[in-house]
Structures are given as structure tokens and as C-alpha cells.
Amino acid sequence: MQDFLQQTLSTEPPARASGRNDQLNWQWLDDGILELTPHQPSSQALVISAGIHGNETAPIEIINQLVGELLAGKRPLQPRVLVILGNPQAIISGKRYRHCDLNRLFGGRWQQYDDHPEAQRAWRLEQALETFWQAGCSEEPRWHLDLHTAIRGSWHSRFGVLPLRETPWPDDFMHWLSAAGLEALVFHRAPGGTFTHYSSQHFNAASCTLELGQALPFGHNDLTQFGxxxxxxxxVLSGDPLPPVEAEPLRYRVSQQITRFSEAFVLHMSRETLNFTAFPQGTLLAEDGDRRSYVQQAREYVLFPNPDVAKGQRAGLMLVEDNAHNETSGSG
Known part of the structure; x- marks a missing residue:
């Protein structure tokens, strides 16, 4: 197999479903699901995913380049790796999704839409994660990096969203996020249907959704922004030293969620509102029939505002700064 992305977009399995080079064994498990195993014993299991939303192409290009180097034997491999291009049909269509948002369906939520391709794909990806991690030992560190781009522009062009977690985040994982050039980290305080929440909740993986710039078509990405x-x-793939940390990311936590419940929903933000735009206390954020959403804290920042989501889904998150951490780390 010469090109992971092109093989995935062909919708056909490769002529050979497995192979090896001087560094690793590879196995094609399904459309857009590739397992890479180093020849030497591994002390870590890593899942790298992209294309959960089909129009978010920069991370797909980054992953495909790295996988190409690994398959060609140009790069050593240290951890066991599962590489996932999440929604091949949406990638082919250049759309966020075909029928329903794949990144709202994990943790069994796909059962509500079991006649849709995205629901079947969520179930298949859950299976793939379970099989991959159960193949290792219970003490094996598990990381899941899910790469995305945002619909809107942002005051922080590179940021991470971390799912609810009951135990402390591993220090080496947090250091990696800083070394990856993330400008901000957002910490969830409630469960959700995202891929990273599923891997964190069910497999105790250190998981993060990385948002790398704005969604653009293939060929229009400036990958130097994400160097x-x-x-x-x-x-992390090859066991090399990490890039130097330029600045510790600012930290935010989710203070409230804006949900669309009906066709009457109105989000009181323009289409040009950037992620991390600040609103003062008392600002009316959204209306939905008799429901009103206001800024409750002295200042809150909006993330992922989207009035066009399906009923019952998140139309935006409101954040507050984690001032205690920011002051301690000297980041603001």
C-alpha cells in the first residue's frame, strides 16, 4: 500500500491487507483503519484519528504524510499505533458529515440512528479501539489524539479540547500538548458523545481533540501553521525529542452549554463570531421558545457557536478562564 489516504478514498481494500518493512508490520483493518506495530516491544499504545468530520482536511494531510513515511520505512516506529480516517464517505463528499454528526454518536449514541452510515461507522470505530487496546497489557499507556479543524476562525488558532476525566491528566501527555504548539486547552466538565470522550471514559486513555486552524478543502491548507x-x-511516533515549548497554553473550562431544542432556536451571534470571543455577564446568548441563555459569569468565552445543529444537539459552549492555573503557570 503506497498511500493511506488514496487507498481509503478508493473505497476498495488494498491488494494486500498486510505487510512489513524494516521498522514495522502494518495491517489494513477496514476502510481508513490501519494498524502499525513496531518490530521491537512497545511501551505505549497510540490512536491518531482525523477526518471524523469530512471537510476538515489539514489534519488528514498531516497524518497521511507521516503514515507515508512510516510505510516507506523512512521513519522508525516506537509505539503501537492505530491510525483512523474517521468518515471516508464524508471526506469523499467534502462535507462535515453525510447524514448525522459522527462526533456526537460515540458511547452507544449511534443506536438512535442505526439506519444511518455514520451510526454504523461510530460502532465500527468503537470496535476498533476496543480490539486495539485490549491487545496490549493493562499497564500500557494509552493516548488518543483526534485531529480536527474548526468551522469558524478563532482567537486561538490551535487549541485542544479535553473530555471529562476523573483522574489527573498524565504529565507527559500535558507536556506533549504544550510542545504541539497549542495556544489554549479547554476542559469539559460533563460527558459527551465525542470520540475522545469515548476513549477516555471506556479505556482510560489520555485523549484530546486537537483543533488545528479552520476547515478548508484539500490543497488549500497552509500546513506550515501546524509545524x-x-x-x-x-x-511521539518515532521516540524523538519533542519540539521546545514556546509558551504554556492558556486554560479554560466549560461553564455552560447552549443547546438547540426546537426550530425556534435563535443564536444571538453573527456568523463571523470567532471562537473564544468574550461576552460580559448578562449578555443574551440564545433564545429557544421560552428558554433564554445568558452569560452567567463576569466574562465568558464562546466556543463552537453553530445555530445549524440538529435539535437536541450542542449549539455552542461557554467557557471561563482557569485563572488559578493560568496565574500559577505564568501564562496570563
Whole structure:
């Protein structure tokens, strides 16, 4: 197999489903699901995913370049790796999704839409993660890096969203996120249907959704903007030193969620509102029939505002700064 992305987009299995080079064994498990196993014993299991939303192409290009180097034997491999291009049909269509948002369906939520291709894909990806991690030992560190781009522009062009977690985040994982050039980290305080929440909740993986710039078509991405992230990915794959940390990311936590419940929903933000735009206390954020959403804290920042989501889904998150951490780390 010469090109992981092109093989995935062909919708056909490769002529050979497995192979090896001087560094690793590879196995094609399904459309867009590739397992890479180093010849030497591994002390870590890593899942790298992209294309959960089909129009978010920069991370797909980054991953495909790294996988190409690994398959060609040009790069050593240290951890066991599962590489996933999440929604091949949406990637082919150049759309965020075909029928329903794949990144809202994990943790069994796909059962509500079991007649849709995205629901079947969520179930298949859950299976792939379970099989991959169960193949290792229970003490094996598990990381899941899910790479995305945002619909809107952002005051922080590179940021990470971390799912609810009951135990402390591993220090080496947090250091990796800083070395990847992330400007901000957002910490969830409630469960959700995302791929990273699923891997964290069910497999105790250190998981993060990385948002790398804005969604653009293939061929329109300036990958130099994400040089630190690509270098950090290459380092964790090959056991090389991480890029230097330029600045510790600012930290935010989710203070409230805006949900669309009906066709009457109105989001009081323009289409040009950037992620991490600040709103003062008392600002009316959204209306939905008799429901009103206001800024509750002295200042809150919006993330992922989207009035066009399906009923019952998140139309935006509101954040507050984690001032205690920011002051301690000297980041603001």
C-alpha cells in the first residue's frame, strides 16, 4: 500500500491487507483503519484519528504524510499505533458529515440512528479501539489524539479540547500538548458523545481533540501553521525529542452549554463570531421558545457557536478562564 489516504478514498481494500518493512508490520483493518506495530516491544499504545468530520482536511494531510513515511520505512516506529480516517464517505463528499454528526454518536449514541452510515461507522470505530487496546497489557499507556479543524476562525488558532476525566491528566501527555504548539486547552466538565470522550471514559486513555486552524478543502491548507503539531506527532511516533515549548497554553473550562431544542432556536451571534470571543455577564446568548441563555459569569468565552445543529444537539459552549492555573503557570 503506497498511500493511506488514496487507498481509503478508493473505497476498495488494498491488494494486500498486510505487510512489513524494516521498522514495522502494518495491517489494513477496514476502510481508513490501519494498524502499525513496531518490530521491537512497545511501551505505549497510540490512536491518531482525523477526518471524523469530512471537510476538515489539514489534519488528514498531516497524518497521511507521516503514515507515508512510516510505510516507506523512512521513519522508525516506537509505539503501537492505530491510525483512523474517521468518515471516508464524508471526506469523499467534502462535507462535515453525510447524514448525522459522527462526533456526537460515540458511547452507544449511534443506536438512535442505526439506519444511518455514520451510526454504523461510530460502532465500527468503537470496535476498533476496543480490539486495539485490549491487545496490549493493562499497564500500557494509552493516548488518543483526534485531529480536527474548526468551522469558524478563532482567537486561538490551535487549541485542544479535553473530555471529562476523573483522574489527573498524565504529565507527559500535558507536556506533549504544550510542545504541539497549542495556544489554549479547554476542559469539559460533563460527558459527551465525542470520540475522545469515548476513549477516555471506556479505556482510560489520555485523549484530546486537537483543533488545528479552520476547515478548508484539500490543497488549500497552509500546513506550515501546524509545524509544531506535526513535529510533535512525528516525535511521539518515532521516540524523538519533542519540539521546545514556546509558551504554556492558556486554560479554560466549560461553564455552560447552549443547546438547540426546537426550530425556534435563535443564536444571538453573527456568523463571523470567532471562537473564544468574550461576552460580559448578562449578555443574551440564545433564545429557544421560552428558554433564554445568558452569560452567567463576569466574562465568558464562546466556543463552537453553530445555530445549524440538529435539535437536541450542542449549539455552542461557554467557557471561563482557569485563572488559578493560568496565574500559577505564568501564562496570563
Amino acid at each position: 509544531a503539531a506535526q513535529a510533535a506527532l512525528a516525535a
